[in-house]
Amino acid sequence: MLLWGQLKRGEFMTIIQDQSTETNTANERDEEAVVPLDDATFKQRLAATIPHLRAFAYSLCGKMDVADDLVQDTMLKAWGARARFRPDTSMRAWTFVILRNCYISQMRRNKFTAPYDEGVAERTLTANSDQQAPLHLEDVRMALMQLGADQREAIILVGAGGFSYEEAAEICDCAVGTMKSRVSRARAALVAMLDGDSPIGTRRQRNSADEAMSDILGTLDKLSEGVTALAA
Amino acid sequence: MRTSCFDPMLMRQARIGRSLREVYDGVADSPMPDQFDALLSELDKIAVPERR
Structure with missing residues (x-):
């Protein structure tokens, strides 16, 4: 086993470059093997994630109207990048990443704060009133x-x-x-x-x-x- | 003296976990605004530059 301290800088860079080349080749092979979804199927799967996107967006920003705007942005970005979606992966996880990136970009751009809006939550959310509610x-x-x-x-x-x-x-x-x-x-x-x-x-x-x-x-x-x- | 075999902390966390799911489901199950149906039907026509 090689210790990092025993490697000279040149050897280290060669190893990194070799690994990088191997990884790139593997990725290229993977990308070649992936057949993207057709638009109709992609749209169907995207539509199925909307409720989850809304719930996640609301949990991030705390305002339903802002959350819905975030979900719209996410859908547009996902649609634009649909050729890069791998059908064998989770659409929900993929779109959550996009939504999170949208949210972070908005935070940086607008520096908006999202205080919890109790009124909006009351109007938007439905809570069970059963006795079993913990x-x-x-x-x-x-x-x-x-x-x-x-x-x-x-x-x-x-x-x-x-x-x-x-x-x-x-x-x-x-x-x-x-x-x-x-x-x-x-x-x-x-x-x-x-x-x-x-x-x-x-x-x-x-x-x-x-x-x-x-x-x-x-x-x-x-x-x-x-x-x-x-x-x- | 504790008479239950359940760890109170775990029980509390389970209750909170259940409530969290209810909060999440409350949004996920709420009626979807019309804007999304409109957007879905328009997606084909919308050209979005690919950037992610």
Whole structure:
């Protein structure tokens, strides 16, 4: 086994170039073997990903109208690059990468911030009101939007989108270990927020505290009225 | 004293995971705006420069 320290710079560059040439040749062979989808089939598969694209876009930007614009841009870019789509790969993962790149480009270009819009979410999203619902979805949505962008997309891709760590890492262009770490940290942060260790979770506690304070002040008012009446 | 064999932390994470999926499905299952149908039917006519 060769140690990196034993290689001279020239030898190292030769190895890299050889590997690069081999990889390029392999890629060229692969590309030759791939037959692109016909337009109708491509369009059909693209249409099937729209609901997922909308959900992912919403989780990234937090606004439904911005999310729909992102999905439109994504569809146009995907259509333009359809010759490069490999039919034996996941259309959903491929379009998620495009959507994520669109979002990052927009962020850089417009420097727009996407605050969580509760009103839009209320109008757009449907939440089950059954007794089995484990948590208030509104709280989950708010907690989700308070996560950092990296953690948010990680937990959505793996926790809700059904992607494997490997697929999610590929979509986010990071190492699998990084993806696992982001998901783990996002889970911990959500548990902390929803269990009351951070602002989202304490909202209900704060409301309870406010109610308790109101009760106390109300009681004091009544007592003071009695005292005032006695004094009069 | 704990009487359940389930790890409370895992149970909480499972509940959160389920809620996350509901949030995701809430958007994915919501009615799709007409703009997408229009876009799909227009794609053939739209020339988009390939850049990715």
